[in-house]
Amino acid sequence: MxxxxxxxxxxxxxxxxxxxxxxxxxxxxxxxxxxxxxxxxxxxxxxxxxxxxxxxxxxxxxxxxxxxxxxxxxxxxxxxxxxxxxxxxxxxxxxxxxxxxxxxxxxxxxxxxxxxxxxxxxxxxxxxxxxxxxxxxxxxxxxxxxxxxxxxxxxxxxxxxxxxxxxxxxxxxxxxxxxxxxxGEWSVPPVIRAALPPQRYVHTGAPVDFRRFAGQRVGVLGGGASAFDYGASALEHGAASVDLFYRRAQVPRVNPFRWMEFYAFGAHFPDLPDEDKWKFTVQFARTNQPPPQQTWYRCTRWDTFAWHTAADWSAVRMDGDEIVVRAGADEFRFDAVISGTGPxxxxxxxxxxxxxxxxxxxxxxxxxxxxxxxxxxxxxxxxxxxxxxxxxxxxxxxxxxxxxxxxxxxxxxxxxxxxxxxxxxxxxxxxxxxxxxxxxxxxxxxxxxASYQDYDVAELVDLGRPADRVGMS
Missing domain, CATH: 3.50.50.60 (FAD/NAD(P)-binding domain)
Structure with a gap:
């Protein structure tokens, strides 16, 4: 066995x-x-x-x-x-x-x-x-x-x-x-969807053959773990470079999920007043969670990986065959884009x-x-x-x-x-x-x-005396 x-x-x-x-x-x-x-x-x-x-x-x-x-x-x-x-x-x-x-x-x-x-x-x-x-x-x-x-x-x-x-x-x-x-659905921001043909971007919620990124400069919008995983996979399949962009001013360091993982929170959150539910959820959105440490290293082990904070994409356009992204005060040029923006x-x-x-x-x-x-x-x-x-x-x-x-x-x-x-x-x-x-x-x-009223399975089946009874002295 x-x-x-x-x-x-x-x-x-x-x-x-x-x-x-x-x-x-x-x-x-x-x-x-x-x-x-x-x-x-x-x-x-x-x-x-x-x-x-x-x-x-x-x-x-x-x-x-x-x-x-x-x-x-x-x-x-x-x-x-x-x-x-x-x-x-x-x-x-x-x-x-x-x-x-x-x-x-x-x-x-x-x-x-x-x-x-x-x-x-x-x-x-x-x-x-x-x-x-x-x-x-x-x-x-x-x-x-x-x-x-x-x-x-x-x-x-x-x-x-x-x-x-x-x-x-x-x-x-x-x-x-x-x-x-x-x-709902996986969300591609309008700034990407309206500017690029569908074959020039992917979302982290869709299956991808990462070999498509071989030799390409890849821009990743989003700082969640999936964004890092997709960026790392692109590099592991031959991408020339990956630049990842956070909208946040700082990279999150603390994972709020680890705090949440105790019995009462999971069992009784639904019993909270609405205002408390709202505040817990908003607070999570404000802090968010970092990528796991091993995921961070999976990207940063590559010299061709860079990350940018306070760098939301304000504009995206095609210039010939290049994708031009404005993030903050800077412009970046890519061959492909990954949207790591969740559902x-x-x-x-x-x-x-x-x-x-x-x-x-x-x-x-x-x-x-x-x-x-x-x-x-x-x-x-x-x-x-x-x-x-x-x-x-x-x-x-x-x-x-x-x-x-x-x-x-x-x-x-x-x-x-x-x-x-x-x-x-x-x-x-x-x-x-x-x-x-x-x-x-x-x-x-x-x-x-009705079933209870009709229930008639007897447990006491014999109203006599046991055959091996012992007489009282």
Whole structure:
């Protein structure tokens, strides 16, 4: 028996040991002559797998994950992520939902050995993808790959109709687990998009063949870790030079995520008053996070790498075959540009959310920032309920929106650490699974009460005396 075989047996045993209570409490339903799943999860990466397993632990098993990517290629890890390792320290947990045999450490030690685990600080991204593939096999969610969701609408009778490239599926609840761009799209600033033909720039949220940069002068806008990773990858594939531009006056040195990684913050951020949620999120935007140290060295080891602070791009133009960028008081000339500017939040930009977009409440509808804490970039974030559910812009106009739960980057203002961050999978997955369980239980309360009234399984089956009784003296 291999170490991974032994670990799989441990998983099965731990699931048995922690399976109480066991009864399946939900019943199958139909709508329009078709079966209804209790929860449909859009996205089969780390967030979707975490939610499916957390639901399974609550005996909610009539679920399905729809994932647009082929099996084994879910998420960014083997597609567009250009880092060498995760940025979260190796001791992270979350998908496991507290089951020791399912933790990344347990898998890594079984797959690569104790010495290999002790030797690393961060898990290599390809190994993380391997872990997620193994996690899927170990937890056995019902999942369909190569299926893209195209729409979500109210079907009546407490059911949603989810349209997708494989047909349609009816569901009582829908979870969006579509990652960083799950509430919008990767954002290329207008200063780039309006000035350059599409073949002259790329975004860090798109797969790239970095050999395209061989021999080229590359300009990178953005100071996040992905911007550094893409710049380093360009240099490693023969770029003549890379210049990276910060809008900030100084390079961030402190990572606020490390402060956030304690249980209460992840579990109870959603319970904060709105003003506190807003201030935490604005403060994060003001400080941001640095690239990991090894990512910084990955770039600065090259003499042909330079970084520039307080250097936002005010103008971009073509001059013949050269790209001319004005940053501050200076002009720079490049052959190609990388936009490391992250995602925006715009529900209408997502095909599956276009029917919902104008009906969903956003923070601009519910909140006015106190003086000194204004940040217009946050106003379009969805204003979520305590279980990650969408809320109505006009109260009473579309109550079915509460059946759609947002476990993506767009949830961060309402919910804090959540499904698009490794450090948010544990607490976020538990809160979401509990919210779904609560909602389904409350909806089924009348059926459950009738079932309770009809329950007649006797435990006391013999009203006689035991055959081996001892007489009283």
């Amino acid at each position: 291999t170490a991974l075989d032994a670990l799989a047996e441990r998983v099965r045993r731990e699931l048995e040991l922690t399976a109480y209570p066991r009864p399946q409490w939900l019943t199958s339903r139909q709508h329009d002559g078709e079966p209804v799943v209790d929860v449909l999860i859009v996205g089969g990466g780390q967030a979707g797998l975490t939610v499916a397993f957390a639901l399974k632990r609550r005996a909610i098993t009539n679920t399905v994950i729809l994932e647009s990517a082929p099996a084994g290629a879910e998420g960014p890890w083997t597609t567009y992520a250009a880092m060498h390792t995760l940025r979260t320290p190796k001791g992270l947990t979350g998908p496991d939902q507290g089951l020791p045999a399912l933790t990344p450490e347990s898998w890594y030690r079984a797959a690569h050995g104790d010495d290999a685990w002790e030797a690393i600080q961060f898990i290599p991204k390809e190994h993380w993808q391997d872990y997620l593939v193994w996690f899927r096999a170990a937890t056995e969610p019902r999942m369909r790959n190569d299926v893209a969701v195209t729409g979500i609408r109210d079907a009546g009778d407490g059911v949603l109709e989810v349209s997708h490239t494989g047909g349609r599926t009816f569901a009582r609840r829908v979870v969006l687990a579509t990652g960083m761009a799950g509430n 925006n939040v715009d529900l209408a930009a997502r095909p599956e959310l276009r029917d919902l977009a104008g009906r969903v409440a956003v923070w601009a509808d519910r909140f006015t920032a106190p003086a000194g804490w204004e940040d217009n970039s946050l106003l379009g974030y969805p204003y979520l309920g305590p279980g990650f559910e969408f809320t109505e812009r006009d109260r009473g106009s579309a109550p079915w929106l509460s059946r759609v739960h947002d476990f993506t980057y767009g949830a961060r203002l309402s919910m804090g650490l959540n499904g698009n961050m490794n450090s948010g999978l544990g607490a976020g997955g538990r809160r979401l699974a509990d919210a779904l369980s609560r909602a389904l239980f409350l909806e089924d309360r009348h059926r459950l009460f």
